[in-house]
Amino acid sequence: MNNGWLLLRTLLLSTSWRNILRFSGDKKKRRRIIGNAVGFAVVYAMLVALCVAMCVGYGKFGIIGAAPVMCALMISAMAFFLTLFKTNGYLFHFREYDMLMSLPFSSATVAGCKFLYMYVKSLPWHMSISLAMMIGYGWFAHPPVAVYPLWIALSLFLPGIPMLAAAFLGFLIARISAGFKRTNIVQTVLTFIFVIFCFSLRFIIEDIFRNDKVQSTLLLASQLTGGAAKVYLPAGWFADAITKTSVSDALLLVGVTMLLFTAVFAIVGRSYRNINSALKSHAAAKNYRMTAQRKRSVIHAIAHKEFRRLMGSTAYMVNGAMGEVLAALLGLGTLIIGFDRIVKTVTNGAPFQSSILQPAIPFIVYFFIGMMSTTACSPSLEGKNYWILQSLPIEKKAVYQGKMLFNMWLTVPFMAFSTLCLCVSARVPALNTALYLLLGVALCAFSTAWGCVCGVRHMRLDWENEIEVIKQGAAVAIYLLPNMFVVMGLVVLMVVLGMRMDHRLLTLIMTLIAGTLAALSYARVMALAKK
Amino acid sequence: MLEIRNYSKSYGGGKKAVDDVSLSVMGGDIFGFIGHNGAGKSTTIRAVVGVLDFTEGEITIDGHSVKHEPIACKRVTAYIPDNPDLYENLTGIQYLNFIADVFGIGAAEREARIKKYADLFEITDALGDLIGSYSHGMKQKAAIISALIHEPKLLVLDEPFVGLDPKATFTLKEIMREMCQKGTAIFFSTHVLDVAEKLCNKVAIIKHGRIIASGTMEELTEGHSLEEAFLEADGNE
Numbered sequence: 001m002n003n004g005w006l007l008l009r010t011l012l013l014s015t016s017w018r019n020i021l022r023f024s025g026d027k028k029k030r031r032r033i034i035g036n037a038v039g040f041a042v043v044y045a046m047l048v049a050l051c052v053a054m055c056v057g058y059g060k061f062g063i064i065g066a067a068p069v070m071c072a073l074m075i076s077a078m079a080f081f082l083t084l085f086k087t088n089g090y091l092f093h094f095r096e097y098d099m100l101m102s103l104p105f106s107s108a109t110v111a112g113c114k115f116l117y118m119y120v121k122s123l124p125w126h127m128s129i130s131l132a133m134m135i136g137y138g139w140f141a142h143p144p145v146a147v148y149p150l151w152i153a154l155s156l157f158l159p160g161i162p163m164l165a166a167a168f169l170g171f172l173i174a175r176i177s178a179g180f181k182r183t184n185i186v187q188t189v190l191t192f193i194f195v196i197f198c199f200s201l202r203f204i205i206e207d208i209f210r211n212d213k214v215q216s217t218l219l220l221a222s223q224l225t226g227g228a229a230k231v232y233l234p235a236g237w238f239a240d241a242i243t244k245t246s247v248s249d250a251l252l253l254v255g256v257t258m259l260l261f262t263a264v265f266a267i268v269g270r271s272y273r274n275i276n277s278a279l280k281s282h283a284a285a286k287n288y289r290m291t292a293q294r295k296r297s298v299i300h301a302i303a304h305k306e307f308r309r310l311m312g313s314t315a316y317m318v319n320g321a322m323g324e325v326l327a328a329l330l331g332l333g334t335l336i337i338g339f340d341r342i343v344k345t346v347t348n349g350a351p352f353q354s355s356i357l358q359p360a361i362p363f364i365v366y367f368f369i370g371m372m373s374t375t376a377c378s379p380s381l382e383g384k385n386y387w388i389l390q391s392l393p394i395e396k397k398a399v400y401q402g403k404m405l406f407n408m409w410l411t412v413p414f415m416a417f418s419t420l421c422l423c424v425s426a427r428v429p430a431l432n433t434a435l436y437l438l439l440g441v442a443l444c445a446f447s448t449a450w451g452c453v454c455g456v457r458h459m460r461l462d463w464e465n466e467i468e469v470i471k472q473g474a475a476v477a478i479y480l481l482p483n484m485f486v487v488m489g490l491v492v493l494m495v496v497l498g499m500r501m502d503h504r505l506l507t508l509i510m511t512l513i514a515g516t517l518a519a520l521s522y523a524r525v526m527a528l529a530k531k
Numbered sequence: 532m533l534e535i536r537n538y539s540k541s542y543g544g545g546k547k548a549v550d551d552v553s554l555s556v557m558g559g560d561i562f563g564f565i566g567h568n569g570a571g572k573s574t575t576i577r578a579v580v581g582v583l584d585f586t587e588g589e590i591t592i593d594g595h596s597v598k599h600e601p602i603a604c605k606r607v608t609a610y611i612p613d614n615p616d617l618y619e620n621l622t623g624i625q626y627l628n629f630i631a632d633v634f635g636i637g638a639a640e641r642e643a644r645i646k647k648y649a650d651l652f653e654i655t656d657a658l659g660d661l662i663g664s665y666s667h668g669m670k671q672k673a674a675i676i677s678a679l680i681h682e683p684k685l686l687v688l689d690e691p692f693v694g695l696d697p698k699a700t701f702t703l704k705e706i707m708r709e710m711c712q713k714g715t716a717i718f719f720s721t722h723v724l725d726v727a728e729k730l731c732n733k734v735a736i737i738k739h740g741r742i743i744a745s746g747t748m749e750e751l752t753e754g755h756s757l758e759e760a761f762l763e764a765d766g767n768e
Contacts, residue, residue: 003633006629006632006633007633010618010621010625010629013618013620013621013625014618014619014620014621015620016620019620019621019622019625019661020620020661023622023659023660023661024661024663024664025660025664026664095616096616096617096618097582098577098582098610098612098616099612099615099616099617101580101581101582102580102581102582102605102608102610102612103605103630103633104602104605104606104633104634105602105605105633106601106602107601273581273582273583273584273601274584276584277582277583277584277585278584462619462620462663464618464619464620
């Protein structure tokens with residue numbers, strides 16, 4: 001067997017649930033795996049439902065022809081961003097690096113296999129979108145039978161190009177960072193810059209294809225996807241292969257993906273060892289002089305340890321603090337550009353007063369701040385070091401309290417800054433601003449405590465790579481996806497209720513609800529700590 | 532078999548972790564690499580096995596450059612790290628088969644070798660369990676078996692006796708002697724000077740990244756114990 005395939009097969013086997021179910025006698029572990037599988041099935045089902053609903057909407061309004069492009073764009077965007085967040089942990093700085101590199105594999109083979117492993121692991125997400133949209137498209141467009149196998153086959157290649165682009169970006173970031181003494185910090189800052197740039201690029205592209213004269217939002221959506229397909233060619237190739245049964249477009253998508261894969265890993269392979277050496281090595285200054293030390297309470301000491309853990313890992317920092325950075329940028333942006341102008345841009349100049357969005361400000365900020373709670377992954381991140389906390393004379397309760405305290409340290413200042421900026425820019429009265437801040441704190445407390453419930457209930461310590469629990473862990477998925485969907489709904493609800501109710505009363509009611517949910521989640525964490 | 536010439540390694544900040552190290556290990560040698568914690572032993576070993584990148588100096592294995600022909604070097608080398616990070620969700624036998632596949636070992640040969648070494652280290656019964664359920668010592672034994680499975684020409688070990696029970700330590704020493712008689716070169720780091728003294732025919736002492744003493748055991752000890760020779764060399768620096 002080819003060494004590359006052998007390595008890929010082993011990488012997949014080494015993290016497969018099937019292997020654990022087959023060979024582990026640990027009933028708790030087996031139960032956890034079954035629980036995780038059920039959790040993921042629910043999340044996949046939600047994604048499928050969302051895609052089917054989107055296709056039904058397209059079908060009802062007679063624009064089902066846009067479904068293939070939309071499918072390609074959704075998969076590509078998801079593949080690109082998820083890969084950009086994961087590249088650092090999967091391609092570089094992974095735990096078994098020494099073992100793999102001491103075996104007769106070329107650097108390009110190891111890097112290529114790590115990429116393919118990442119691709120296979122994210123395939124269920126991409127295929128959930130693709131299959132759901134294929135069913136919706138088939139239902140309304142009645143395409144020839146040959147389109148279905150073609151759709152499925154090409155869907156396997158769709159994530160390839162964006163994933164390769166993101167992996168290459170990750171490689172460039174790692175390559176540049178490897179030249180600095182504080183590799184971790186440089187890598188994190190560069191990743192933030194790239195991600196924010198990519199987010200902005202998305203809006204710029206959308207803006208190019210927006211036509212102010214267009215009245216119908218659905219027609220606009222159809223034009224947008226068509227326009228995007230012209231900019232992002234693989235989406236166009238996929239759509240043409242499906243709608244026109246064009247073999248040349250199908251071959252183009254497959255061929256370019258394969259070519260890019262070969263080219264990217266030929267380049268990555270050349271500097272792979274050099275980058276990993278820089279990332280895994282730590283300069284030993286050996287010039288420490290004993291200075292005054294600080295005594296901290298147990299909970300503060302754990303919170304401080306969590307801070308150090310976050311700062312020590314690029315993957316954790318990028319994923320854990322991305323929401324906070326985006327919230328701060330949103331705040332700064334509104335302060336500089338103006339609340340009204342931003343609302344007009346985002347809503348494409350829809351004819352309504354931006355003041356109706358005011359009661360939704362805390363939830364708009366929370367959409368970013370609550371995107372990720374460090375408490376959802378920090379229990380699992382203890383990994384092999386869990387024995388340290390277990391062997392110390394401290395209760396689990398204190399450990400979880402420390403982890404929650406750190407998340408509050410991280411989220412509350414960013415929430416306060418962003419809320420204040422938005423309120424100042426939107427000319428919100430002082431009392432309302434104070435109430436929004438109060439609601440913001442309650443939401444942060446809820447996010448922290450609920451994240452901790454997910455983190456403790458789905459704690460996984462036997463990971464090979466920290467990305468498995470930061471980005472792909474059951475705890476994070478179960479925390480993140482429902483939280484995001486509910487918050488989007490709450491933004492709309494606040495706007496609707498805000499038109500009928502007093503804003504202060506509405507905010508107070510929401511604060512009460514969020515506070516109660518936070519208290520209930522906290523009580524659940526304390527109950528879990530006693531188990 | 533192993534030639535290290537003027538190897539240096541600096542990390543960020545320009546400070547050298549290893550400075551101008553040169554040594555050679557011939558087939559049939561058991562070469563002990565000793566020094567304090569943080570002296571540069573692991574940094575040297577990781578460069579030898581192709582894990583750590585380096586810019587200064589040259590390392591060759593069996594005539595091949597580690598820098599320019601890493602695969603050719605790794606085909607004849609086996610490495611046992613001080614803290615084996617093996618795939619925890621593979622069973623012991625799955626992991627050993629993976630390594631045997633990488634080195635293209637035939638079914639009959641691998642079966643015989645796995646059986647031989649697993650019996651010697653008394654972990655045959657545990658081969659069907661997930662590595663995650665192994666103790667540190669058992670993981671170390673699995674790593675040792677995986678290193679021996681392809682009969683390497685150069686065996687590199689980083690603190691191999693840490694975590695092994697007395698019987699396994701004895702077994703490993705016996706295997707090292709047997710391999711050495713067959714012409715295998717062995718290069719290993721250790722803190723246990725007694726073991727080094729009884730096992731090695733050549734020794735190098737490294738301090739603050741520089742070799743401060745090197746030679747055959749007789750040349751280095753001159754009738755004293757290795758411990759005395761080590762302390763004297765250490766004190767003179």
